[in-house]
Amino acid sequence: MIATKFNTIQTADDGPSKPDPTILFKAITEIGVQPTDTIMVGDTTFDVEMAKRAEVHCLGVYWGNHDATILRAAAAFEIAGSFDEILRLTAQHIRRGANQKAKENLRF
Template identity: 45%
Template sequence: MRPAADAPLAVFDIDGTLVDSRAAILEAAVTAARTVGLAEPGYEAVRQIVGLSLHEALRQLAPELTDAELAEFVAAYQGAFRSMHERPGFEEPLYAGAMDLLDRLSRDGWRLSLATGQSRRGVERNLARAGWADLFLSSHCAEDGPGKPDPAMLVCAMDVCGGAPERTVMIGDTSHDMRMALNAGVRPQGVAWGFHTADEVLASGAVHVAEDFPGLEQALHAFAAGRRAA
Protein backbone atom coordinates (compact mmCIF):
# COMPACT_ATOMS: atom_id res chain seq x y z
CA MET A 1 0.00 0.00 0.00
CA ARG A 2 1.33 3.43 -0.97
CA PRO A 3 1.37 5.69 2.13
CA ALA A 4 -1.21 8.48 2.10
CA ALA A 5 -0.05 12.08 2.18
CA ASP A 6 -0.80 12.33 5.92
CA ALA A 7 0.38 8.81 6.79
CA PRO A 8 2.25 8.57 10.11
CA LEU A 9 5.97 7.82 10.09
CA ALA A 10 7.36 5.18 12.44
CA VAL A 11 11.15 5.31 12.83
CA PHE A 12 12.59 2.19 14.45
CA ASP A 13 15.83 1.62 16.25
CA ILE A 14 17.38 -1.78 15.43
CA ASP A 15 19.50 -3.19 18.28
CA GLY A 16 17.34 -4.06 21.27
CA THR A 17 14.15 -2.94 19.52
CA LEU A 18 13.77 -5.14 16.44
CA VAL A 19 16.87 -7.33 16.71
CA ASP A 20 18.00 -9.22 19.81
CA SER A 21 21.69 -8.35 19.59
CA ARG A 22 22.45 -8.47 23.32
CA ALA A 23 24.73 -11.52 23.21
CA ALA A 24 26.55 -10.43 20.04
CA ILE A 25 27.28 -6.89 21.24
CA LEU A 26 28.55 -8.09 24.59
CA GLU A 27 30.77 -10.70 22.94
CA ALA A 28 32.20 -8.15 20.51
CA ALA A 29 32.94 -5.70 23.33
CA VAL A 30 34.60 -8.37 25.48
CA THR A 31 36.66 -9.72 22.57
CA ALA A 32 37.77 -6.23 21.53
CA ALA A 33 38.76 -5.32 25.08
CA ARG A 34 40.76 -8.51 25.40
CA THR A 35 42.45 -7.82 22.04
CA VAL A 36 43.72 -4.38 23.07
CA GLY A 37 44.56 -5.34 26.66
CA LEU A 38 41.65 -3.73 28.50
CA ALA A 39 39.68 -5.24 31.35
CA GLU A 40 36.69 -7.15 30.01
CA PRO A 41 33.51 -5.07 30.42
CA GLY A 42 30.40 -6.57 31.98
CA TYR A 43 26.94 -6.50 30.45
CA GLU A 44 25.80 -3.72 32.79
CA ALA A 45 28.43 -1.36 31.37
CA VAL A 46 27.93 -2.46 27.76
CA ARG A 47 24.15 -2.13 27.76
CA GLN A 48 24.37 1.56 28.69
CA ILE A 49 26.29 2.51 25.54
CA VAL A 50 24.24 0.64 22.94
CA GLY A 51 22.63 3.02 20.47
CA LEU A 52 25.47 5.53 20.41
CA SER A 53 27.87 5.71 17.49
CA LEU A 54 30.63 3.14 17.91
CA HIS A 55 33.39 5.68 18.62
CA GLU A 56 31.27 7.47 21.22
CA ALA A 57 30.09 4.20 22.75
CA LEU A 58 33.59 2.80 23.20
CA ARG A 59 34.89 6.16 24.40
CA GLN A 60 32.31 6.04 27.18
CA LEU A 61 33.24 2.43 27.91
CA ALA A 62 36.95 3.29 28.21
CA PRO A 63 37.29 7.08 28.71
CA GLU A 64 40.95 6.79 29.71
CA LEU A 65 42.07 5.87 26.18
CA THR A 66 43.96 8.25 23.91
CA ASP A 67 42.54 8.89 20.45
CA ALA A 68 44.99 6.40 18.95
CA GLU A 69 44.14 3.75 21.53
CA LEU A 70 40.44 4.35 20.99
CA ALA A 71 40.90 3.83 17.24
CA GLU A 72 42.52 0.46 18.00
CA PHE A 73 39.61 -0.46 20.29
CA VAL A 74 37.09 0.48 17.58
CA ALA A 75 38.98 -1.55 14.97
CA ALA A 76 39.12 -4.54 17.32
CA TYR A 77 35.38 -4.32 17.96
CA GLN A 78 34.63 -4.12 14.25
CA GLY A 79 36.90 -7.10 13.61
CA ALA A 80 35.20 -9.12 16.33
CA PHE A 81 31.80 -8.38 14.86
CA ARG A 82 32.89 -9.34 11.36
CA SER A 83 34.33 -12.61 12.66
CA MET A 84 31.04 -13.45 14.39
CA HIS A 85 29.08 -12.90 11.20
CA GLU A 86 31.46 -15.14 9.28
CA ARG A 87 30.66 -18.12 11.50
CA PRO A 88 28.46 -20.71 9.80
CA GLY A 89 24.90 -20.38 11.04
CA PHE A 90 25.51 -17.20 13.07
CA GLU A 91 22.43 -15.01 13.35
CA GLU A 92 21.22 -12.06 15.38
CA PRO A 93 17.55 -12.98 15.71
CA LEU A 94 14.58 -10.71 15.38
CA TYR A 95 12.46 -10.45 18.50
CA ALA A 96 9.36 -12.63 18.22
CA GLY A 97 6.59 -10.46 16.84
CA ALA A 98 8.83 -7.84 15.24
CA MET A 99 8.34 -8.87 11.62
CA ASP A 100 4.60 -9.36 12.02
CA LEU A 101 4.25 -5.83 13.39
CA LEU A 102 6.34 -4.31 10.60
CA ASP A 103 4.29 -6.13 7.97
CA ARG A 104 1.00 -4.99 9.48
CA LEU A 105 2.11 -1.37 9.79
CA SER A 106 3.21 -1.39 6.16
CA ARG A 107 -0.10 -2.91 5.03
CA ASP A 108 -1.95 -0.28 7.09
CA GLY A 109 -0.18 2.47 5.14
CA TRP A 110 2.46 3.61 7.63
CA ARG A 111 5.72 5.09 6.47
CA LEU A 112 8.62 3.11 8.01
CA SER A 113 12.24 4.11 8.54
CA LEU A 114 15.30 3.05 10.55
CA ALA A 115 17.55 5.16 12.80
CA THR A 116 20.40 3.28 14.45
CA GLY A 117 23.82 3.57 15.99
CA GLN A 118 25.01 0.77 13.73
CA SER A 119 27.49 1.29 10.92
CA ARG A 120 26.23 1.48 7.34
CA ARG A 121 27.63 -2.05 6.88
CA GLY A 122 25.45 -3.23 9.76
CA VAL A 123 22.39 -1.49 8.36
CA GLU A 124 22.91 -3.09 4.95
CA ARG A 125 23.31 -6.49 6.61
CA ASN A 126 19.95 -6.01 8.31
CA LEU A 127 18.26 -4.73 5.16
CA ALA A 128 19.28 -8.02 3.55
CA ARG A 129 16.86 -9.83 5.88
CA ALA A 130 13.88 -11.31 4.07
CA GLY A 131 11.36 -8.58 3.34
CA TRP A 132 13.19 -5.69 5.00
CA ALA A 133 14.35 -3.87 1.88
CA ASP A 134 10.74 -3.46 0.76
CA LEU A 135 9.47 -2.29 4.16
CA PHE A 136 11.63 0.73 4.94
CA LEU A 137 11.55 3.93 2.94
CA SER A 138 14.90 5.04 4.38
CA SER A 139 17.63 4.10 6.83
CA HIS A 140 19.90 6.38 8.82
CA CYS A 141 22.98 5.56 10.88
CA ALA A 142 25.78 7.20 12.80
CA GLU A 143 28.06 7.20 9.74
CA ASP A 144 25.63 9.54 7.97
CA GLY A 145 26.24 12.40 10.43
CA PRO A 146 25.83 13.11 14.14
CA GLY A 147 24.72 10.10 16.18
CA LYS A 148 22.12 9.80 18.94
CA PRO A 149 20.92 11.82 20.79
CA ASP A 150 21.48 14.47 18.11
CA PRO A 151 18.24 14.82 16.08
CA ALA A 152 20.01 14.64 12.70
CA MET A 153 18.93 11.09 11.82
CA LEU A 154 15.29 11.80 12.58
CA VAL A 155 15.32 15.10 10.73
CA CYS A 156 16.75 13.30 7.71
CA ALA A 157 14.20 10.49 7.99
CA MET A 158 11.35 13.02 7.98
CA ASP A 159 12.86 14.85 5.00
CA VAL A 160 13.28 11.65 2.97
CA CYS A 161 9.95 10.05 3.93
CA GLY A 162 7.84 13.19 3.89
CA GLY A 163 6.96 12.99 7.57
CA ALA A 164 5.98 15.86 9.84
CA PRO A 165 7.19 15.94 13.47
CA GLU A 166 3.64 15.77 14.85
CA ARG A 167 3.00 12.62 12.76
CA THR A 168 6.33 10.93 13.50
CA VAL A 169 7.14 8.50 16.29
CA MET A 170 10.57 7.17 17.28
CA ILE A 171 10.50 3.63 18.67
CA GLY A 172 13.50 2.53 20.70
CA ASP A 173 14.77 0.70 23.75
CA THR A 174 17.29 3.20 25.13
CA SER A 175 17.43 6.65 26.66
CA HIS A 176 19.54 7.73 23.66
CA ASP A 177 16.56 7.01 21.37
CA MET A 178 14.17 8.96 23.57
CA ARG A 179 16.44 11.99 23.85
CA MET A 180 16.91 12.00 20.08
CA ALA A 181 13.14 11.94 19.63
CA LEU A 182 12.67 14.86 22.02
CA ASN A 183 15.44 16.81 20.32
CA ALA A 184 13.69 16.31 16.97
CA GLY A 185 10.24 17.19 18.31
CA VAL A 186 8.74 13.77 17.57
CA ARG A 187 6.92 11.31 19.83
CA PRO A 188 9.31 9.21 21.98
CA GLN A 189 7.89 5.67 22.20
CA GLY A 190 9.85 3.22 24.33
CA VAL A 191 9.98 -0.57 24.50
CA ALA A 192 10.84 -2.60 27.59
CA TRP A 193 12.64 -5.63 26.14
CA GLY A 194 15.97 -4.16 25.06
CA PHE A 195 19.12 -2.74 26.62
CA HIS A 196 17.72 -0.09 28.96
CA THR A 197 15.10 -0.76 31.61
CA ALA A 198 11.57 0.59 31.32
CA ASP A 199 12.31 2.98 34.18
CA GLU A 200 15.41 4.30 32.42
CA VAL A 201 13.50 4.80 29.19
CA LEU A 202 10.66 6.61 30.97
CA ALA A 203 13.11 8.80 32.88
CA SER A 204 14.67 9.91 29.60
CA GLY A 205 11.36 11.24 28.31
CA ALA A 206 9.37 8.39 26.77
CA VAL A 207 5.65 9.12 26.74
CA HIS A 208 4.92 5.40 26.91
CA VAL A 209 6.90 2.15 27.21
CA ALA A 210 5.40 -0.95 25.59
CA GLU A 211 5.88 -4.23 27.44
CA ASP A 212 5.43 -6.37 24.30
CA PHE A 213 4.74 -6.08 20.58
CA PRO A 214 0.94 -6.16 20.92
CA GLY A 215 1.25 -3.28 23.38
CA LEU A 216 3.50 -1.41 20.98
CA GLU A 217 1.07 -1.91 18.12
CA GLN A 218 -1.78 -0.62 20.26
CA ALA A 219 0.25 2.47 21.22
CA LEU A 220 1.17 3.18 17.60
CA HIS A 221 -2.41 2.95 16.40
CA ALA A 222 -3.51 5.21 19.24
CA PHE A 223 -0.86 7.71 18.13
CA ALA A 224 -2.03 7.51 14.52
CA ALA A 225 -5.60 8.15 15.64
CA GLY A 226 -4.57 11.06 17.86
CA ARG A 227 -5.28 9.23 21.09
CA ARG A 228 -3.14 8.82 24.19
CA ALA A 229 -1.54 5.37 24.65
CA ALA A 230 -3.07 3.27 27.40
Protein backbone atom coordinates in the same frame (compact mmCIF):
# COMPACT_ATOMS: atom_id res chain seq x y z
CA MET B 1 8.91 -9.60 7.51
CA ILE B 2 9.09 -6.78 10.07
CA ALA B 3 11.02 -4.44 7.74
CA THR B 4 7.84 -4.00 5.68
CA LYS B 5 6.20 -2.34 8.70
CA PHE B 6 8.57 0.65 8.53
CA ASN B 7 8.58 3.51 6.04
CA THR B 8 12.29 4.17 6.57
CA ILE B 9 15.09 2.66 8.61
CA GLN B 10 18.07 4.70 9.77
CA THR B 11 21.14 3.27 11.49
CA ALA B 12 24.24 4.59 13.26
CA ASP B 13 26.03 4.41 9.90
CA ASP B 14 23.67 7.06 8.46
CA GLY B 15 24.75 10.04 10.58
CA PRO B 16 26.18 11.36 13.85
CA SER B 17 25.71 9.40 17.06
CA LYS B 18 22.61 9.71 19.21
CA PRO B 19 21.29 11.85 20.72
CA ASP B 20 22.09 14.06 17.70
CA PRO B 21 18.79 14.10 15.76
CA THR B 22 20.30 14.16 12.24
CA ILE B 23 19.25 10.60 11.30
CA LEU B 24 15.78 11.21 12.70
CA PHE B 25 15.40 14.37 10.60
CA LYS B 26 16.61 12.34 7.58
CA ALA B 27 13.89 9.76 8.19
CA ILE B 28 11.21 12.44 8.62
CA THR B 29 12.27 14.08 5.37
CA GLU B 30 12.20 10.75 3.48
CA ILE B 31 8.66 10.05 4.65
CA GLY B 32 7.40 13.60 4.17
CA VAL B 33 5.68 14.17 7.52
CA GLN B 34 6.15 16.71 10.28
CA PRO B 35 8.20 15.89 13.40
CA THR B 36 5.06 16.29 15.53
CA ASP B 37 3.39 13.55 13.46
CA THR B 38 6.32 11.14 13.89
CA ILE B 39 6.77 8.31 16.38
CA MET B 40 10.21 6.89 17.02
CA VAL B 41 10.68 3.57 18.79
CA GLY B 42 13.72 3.37 21.04
CA ASP B 43 15.23 1.28 23.83
CA THR B 44 17.63 3.81 25.40
CA THR B 45 17.56 7.22 27.00
CA PHE B 46 19.72 8.37 24.05
CA ASP B 47 16.79 7.51 21.75
CA VAL B 48 14.36 9.45 23.94
CA GLU B 49 16.71 12.45 24.05
CA MET B 50 17.17 12.35 20.26
CA ALA B 51 13.39 12.34 19.83
CA LYS B 52 12.99 15.29 22.21
CA ARG B 53 15.64 17.28 20.31
CA ALA B 54 13.74 16.61 17.07
CA GLU B 55 10.34 17.33 18.70
CA VAL B 56 9.24 13.76 17.94
CA HIS B 57 7.22 11.40 20.13
CA CYS B 58 9.32 8.50 21.45
CA LEU B 59 7.79 5.13 22.30
CA GLY B 60 10.14 3.29 24.65
CA VAL B 61 10.67 -0.47 24.54
CA TYR B 62 12.15 -2.08 27.63
CA TRP B 63 13.54 -5.33 26.30
CA GLY B 64 16.71 -3.59 25.10
CA ASN B 65 19.29 -1.54 26.93
CA HIS B 66 17.25 0.48 29.44
CA ASP B 67 14.33 -0.65 31.58
CA ALA B 68 10.85 0.89 31.70
CA THR B 69 11.56 3.05 34.77
CA ILE B 70 14.56 4.70 33.13
CA LEU B 71 12.74 5.24 29.82
CA ARG B 72 9.71 6.71 31.59
CA ALA B 73 11.98 9.07 33.56
CA ALA B 74 13.56 10.18 30.28
CA ALA B 75 10.04 11.13 29.05
CA ALA B 76 9.13 8.41 26.57
CA PHE B 77 5.41 9.05 25.88
CA GLU B 78 4.57 5.39 26.39
CA ILE B 79 6.42 2.14 27.17
CA ALA B 80 5.93 -1.13 25.29
CA GLY B 81 6.95 -4.61 26.38
CA SER B 82 6.27 -6.43 23.09
CA PHE B 83 5.94 -5.90 19.35
CA ASP B 84 2.16 -6.21 19.68
CA GLU B 85 2.19 -3.38 22.22
CA ILE B 86 4.19 -1.20 19.82
CA LEU B 87 1.52 -1.68 17.18
CA ARG B 88 -1.36 -1.05 19.59
CA LEU B 89 0.19 2.00 21.29
CA THR B 90 1.31 3.55 18.01
CA ALA B 91 -2.13 3.13 16.45
CA GLN B 92 -3.78 4.66 19.53
CA HIS B 93 -1.39 7.59 19.51
CA ILE B 94 -1.95 8.30 15.82
CA ARG B 95 -5.73 8.06 16.08
CA ARG B 96 -5.65 10.64 18.89
CA GLY B 97 -4.22 13.40 16.80
CA ALA B 98 -1.99 12.72 13.81
CA ASN B 99 -2.66 14.51 10.57
CA GLN B 100 -3.90 12.70 7.46
CA LYS B 101 -0.38 12.25 5.98
CA ALA B 102 0.77 10.48 9.16
CA LYS B 103 -2.31 8.24 9.13
CA GLU B 104 -1.62 7.29 5.49
CA ASN B 105 1.90 6.18 6.49
CA LEU B 106 0.60 3.81 9.18
CA ARG B 107 1.39 0.32 7.87
CA PHE B 108 -0.52 -2.05 10.15
